[in-house]
Amino acid sequence: MAFKFPSDEWVKEFARQINSSKAYEESGKDWEGDWIFTVEADDAYPKAVYFFIGLYHGKVTDAALIESENAREAQYFMRGSFTTWRKTIEGKLDPIQGLMTRKFKLKGNLAKVLRYPRSAKELVNCVLRVPSEFPS
Amino acid sequence: MWNFVSPRIVFGEGALDALDELQGHRALVVTDINIVRLGLVDNVKAHLTKAGIDMHVFDQVESDPSVQTAYQGAQMAQDVQPDWIIGLGGGSPIDAAKAIWVLYERPDIEPAAIAPVGDLGLRKKARLITIPTTSGTGAEVTWAIVLTDTTEKRKMGLGHPENIADIAIVDPEMAAGMPPRLTADTGLDALVHAVEGYTCSWHTDLTDGLCLHAARLVFRYLPRAVSDDRDMEARERMHYAATCAGLGFGNAMASMAHAMGHSLGGAFHVPHGRAVALFLPYTIEFFSSQAPDRFAELAASAGFLNAGGEQGARQFAHQIRRLCHDIGNPNSVSEAGIDRKAYEEQLDKLADDAMNDTQMVTAVRTPSFEETRRLFLYAYDGRIVDF
Ligand SMILES: [Zn+2]
Numbered sequence: 001m002a003f004k005f006p007s008d009e010w011v012k013e014f015a016r017q018i019n020s021s022k023a024y025e026e027s028g029k030d031w032e033g034d035w036i037f038t039v040e041a042d043d044a045y046p047k048a049v050y051f052f053i054g055l056y057h058g059k060v061t062d063a064a065l066i067e068s069e070n071a072r073e074a075q076y077f078m079r080g081s082f083t084t085w086r087k088t089i090e091g092k093l094d095p096i097q098g099l100m101t102r103k104f105k106l107k108g109n110l111a112k113v114l115r116y117p118r119s120a121k122e123l124v125n126c127v128l129r130v131p132s133e134f135p136s
Numbered sequence: 137m138w139n140f141v142s143p144r145i146v147f148g149e150g151a152l153d154a155l156d157e158l159q160g161h162r163a164l165v166v167t168d169i170n171i172v173r174l175g176l177v178d179n180v181k182a183h184l185t186k187a188g189i190d191m192h193v194f195d196q197v198e199s200d201p202s203v204q205t206a207y208q209g210a211q212m213a214q215d216v217q218p219d220w221i222i223g224l225g226g227g228s229p230i231d232a233a234k235a236i237w238v239l240y241e242r243p244d245i246e247p248a249a250i251a252p253v254g255d256l257g258l259r260k261k262a263r264l265i266t267i268p269t270t271s272g273t274g275a276e277v278t279w280a281i282v283l284t285d286t287t288e289k290r291k292m293g294l295g296h297p298e299n300i301a302d303i304a305i306v307d308p309e310m311a312a313g314m315p316p317r318l319t320a321d322t323g324l325d326a327l328v329h330a331v332e333g334y335t336c337s338w339h340t341d342l343t344d345g346l347c348l349h350a351a352r353l354v355f356r357y358l359p360r361a362v363s364d365d366r367d368m369e370a371r372e373r374m375h376y377a378a379t380c381a382g383l384g385f386g387n388a389m390a391s392m393a394h395a396m397g398h399s400l401g402g403a404f405h406v407p408h409g410r411a412v413a414l415f416l417p418y419t420i421e422f423f424s425s426q427a428p429d430r431f432a433e434l435a436a437s438a439g440f441l442n443a444g445g446e447q448g449a450r451q452f453a454h455q456i457r458r459l460c461h462d463i464g465n466p467n468s469v470s471e472a473g474i475d476r477k478a479y480e481e482q483l484d485k486l487a488d489d490a491m492n493d494t495q496m497v498t499a500v501r502t503p504s505f506e507e508t509r510r511l512f513l514y515a516y517d518g519r520i521v522d523f
Contacts, residue, residue, distance in 0.1 A: 023502075023504065026504075026505055027491070027492075094337075094338070096497055097138065097338065099252070099253050100252045100253070100297075101137050101138065101139065102254075103137070105253075105254070106253055106254075109249070110249040110251045110253060111246055111248035111249035113251075114248065114249070114251055114292070114294070114494065115492060116492065117492060117493070117494050117496060117497050118491045118492050118496060118497075120497075121496075121497050121502065
């Protein structure tokens with residue numbers, strides 16, 4: 001079955017994929033820090049959506065669709081338009097290149113994020129494994 | 137969407153004359169003590185004097201520059217308040233110059249956080265000129281900065297497109313004094329840039345031609361430049377090959393040989409070009425089962441008959457080993473003179489650092505921790521990769 005993006009079910013499936021990834025467990029074993037992903041409204045989607053993903057020592061502690069960027073505490077924030085997220089989830093955009101060309105914006109301790117390129121890449125691999133469905 | 141960034145490149149005989157026309161008041165030359173001894177700083181000074189620019193020198197850059205060195209240079213920049221920063225030397229002084237420039241303009245940023253995200257807002261106080269005195273790193277035309285964290289013995293891949301030089305002065309005369317070992321090590325670095333720039337997952341049509349041509353030039357001219365240091369044609373072509381490869385990989389990415397080379401260099405201080413060239417054939421063999429075609433294309437473009445596909449990629453790995461061997465460079469970590477026991481003790485750290493190197497994200501086949509460890513072991517013994 002496919003999961004509707006963006007939805008609570010979708011982010012929970014993303015979390016399930018991360019928690020079953022040996023490569024993520026290995027590469028994120030020292031990572032401590034929670035994320036909020038913001039899906040900004042654009043021509044393809046009418047309203048902003050916010051996801052919380054708690055990550056601690058190679059596992060997801062909690063994942064949920066939340067009301068706003070301030071609804072939960074987090075140390076890292078990544079924002080991008082619906083279309084940018086869609087391209088990433090479909091494997092058409094490397095999110096690291098997306099960050100470099102400002103399609104994504106990142107807030108948080110950059111020096112720390114830079115220490116974990118491999119776990120970032122593995123998170124991307126996990127997102128690609130979520131069977132996703134998009135509103136037409 | 138993607139960007140191709142480049143400085144204005146002044147190249148050829150007499151390129152240093154570009155300094156005569158510079159507008160400004162004070163320049164800080166970032167270099168190392170060896171470049172001072174070779175008289176190359178005086179050479180630059182003569183030109184800056186013509187431009188009416190007051191020159192100050194920070195000559196404390198070591199090979200594999202540390203975070204502390206970048207801070208020291210930035211302190212000197214704060215004292216001198218230059219409107220030009222000039223990186224003069226091999227990759228180390230040029231990378232240090234980039235870091236010093238960023239810290240001078242943005243003292244609020246810690247070096248480990250210089251990343252290609254958001255705005256840096258450079259060029260409010262100074263601009264950057266790069267003048268390479270070796271032929272290989274391509275640092276004159278890239279925005280990459282490699283700094284060593286000496287506490288953790290780890291090389292950090294940093295940089296932001298804004299910290300690319302405004303002007304790169306690529307004058308073969310400035311590299312004419314390189315001894316053969318340095319010619320070999322740095323020239324091989326250019327080859328690895330060309331190969332990884334062409335084969336990494338971020339390559340584009342705008343970078344491919346530069347990488348193909350650079351690889352061709354290295355195979356043709358590097359053996360001549362190493363064996364006869366008076367062969368100015370070979371040296372000149374190698375100088376341009378390095379810049380072409382720099383533009384190529386700098387606008388794509390390097391890959392796994394750089395990740396492994398950085399890791400080894402951080403732990404054992406093997407010269408950068410020697411380390412990355414040593415690992416390149418092993419990484420090609422590792423990639424060859426899944427993504428062989430672009431390696432075979434490179435081989436064909438460099439004039440080597442090959443079978444194409446996986447066999448073609450493996451033949452290309454062999455050609456690279458042969459080139460290294462012919463110019464007196466090691467084909468294995470053991471030949472590079474590293475003690476087996478010390479190496480094995482560091483094996484987990486070597487694998488971990490390589491896997492967390494920023495250049496690893498573009499690898500066309502991602503190795504697991506165990507596979508990375510095995511690659512380091514195969515590279516120690518010089519064994520052909522068979523997994
Ligand atoms: Zn290099």
